[in-house]
Amino acid sequence: MVPVKKSGMIDRWVKKHLVLYTGATSHPFILSIRDGTIDFSSFKRWLGQDYIFVREFVPFTASVLLKASKNADDSSDMEVILSGLASLSDEISWFKQEAAKWDVPLSDVIVHKSNQNYCRFLESLMLPELEYSVVVTALWAIETVYQESFSHCLEDDSKTPPELLEACKRWGSEGFGEFCRSLQNIVNRCLEKASEEELIKAEVTFLRVLELEIEFWNMSQEGAK
Numbered sequence: 001m002v003p004v005k006k007s008g009m010i011d012r013w014v015k016k017h018l019v020l021y022t023g024a025t026s027h028p029f030i031l032s033i034r035d036g037t038i039d040f041s042s043f044k045r046w047l048g049q050d051y052i053f054v055r056e057f058v059p060f061t062a063s064v065l066l067k068a069s070k071n072a073d074d075s076s077d078m079e080v081i082l083s084g085l086a087s088l089s090d091e092i093s094w095f096k097q098e099a100a101k102w103d104v105p106l107s108d109v110i111v112h113k114s115n116q117n118y119c120r121f122l123e124s125l126m127l128p129e130l131e132y133s134v135v136v137t138a139l140w141a142i143e144t145v146y147q148e149s150f151s152h153c154l155e156d157d158s159k160t161p162p163e164l165l166e167a168c169k170r171w172g173s174e175g176f177g178e179f180c181r182s183l184q185n186i187v188n189r190c191l192e193k194a195s196e197e198e199l200i201k202a203e204v205t206f207l208r209v210l211e212l213e214i215e216f217w218n219m220s221q222e223g224a225k
C-alpha cells in the first residue's frame with residue numbers, strides 16, 4: 001500500500017481548489033474596495049447582512065467550542081476557539097456603531113436569500129453528530145476567507161477608501177491572521193487523524209463554505225444595481 005501523507009491537508013486543498021478559493025478571497029466586491037471604486041450602497045448592504053450573519057455565527061462558534069472541549073486532544077484548541085468567540089462580542093458592538101454611522105437600520109434588515117442559505121448551513125453544522133474535525137474545518141474556512149479578502153485591501157498599493165479602513169483592519173490585520181493560522185494548525189492536526197470518510201466530509205464542507213462566501217459577496221454587490 002502506498003502511504004498517504006495527510007499532513008498539511010489545508011495547503012493541499014487550497015492548491016487543489018485554487019479557482020474557487022481565489023473566487024472567494026479575491027471577489028470583485030473586495031477588489032472594488034481595494035481599488036477604491038466601491039459603491040457605498042454595496043458596502044451598506046454588506047454591513048446589514050453581515051450583522052445578521054455574525055449573530056448566527058456566535059452560536060456556531062460556541063458549538064465548535066463545545067466540541068473542542070469534549071474531543072480535542074490538545075487543550076490549547078479550546079483557548080484558540082474561545083478567543084475567536086470572545087472577539088465576536090466586540091464585533092457585534094462594532095457592527096452596531098458602524099451601522100449607525102452609515103444610517104443602516106439593523107432592526108429592519110430583510111435577510112437576503114444567500115445569507116439565509118449560509119445561516120441554514122451554519123445551523124446544520126451545529127448538530128451534535130457533526131464531527132469536531134469537520135466543524136473546525138468550517139470555522140477555519142469562514143474566518144480565513146475574510147482574513148485573506150480584507151488583507152488585500154490593506155496592501156501597500158491599495159486605494160481603499162479611508163471610511164472603510166476600519167472594517168478592513170478588523171479582519172485583514174496581522175492579529176486576525178495569527179488567529180487563522182492557529183486554526184489552520186488545529187485543522188491540519190485533526191485531519192491527520194481523521195478517517196477517510198471524515199476527510200471527505202471536511203473537504204466538501206470547505207468547498208461549500210467557499211461557494212457560500214462567493215454568494216454572500218455577490219449579494220452584497222447586487223446592491224449597486
Ligand SMILES: Cc1ncc(CNC=O)c(N)n1
Pocket residue numbers: 050053054057091142143145146213216
Ligand atoms: C459572511 C462572513 N464570513 C466570514 C466572516 C468572518 N467571521 C466573523 O466575523 C463574516 N463576518 N461574514
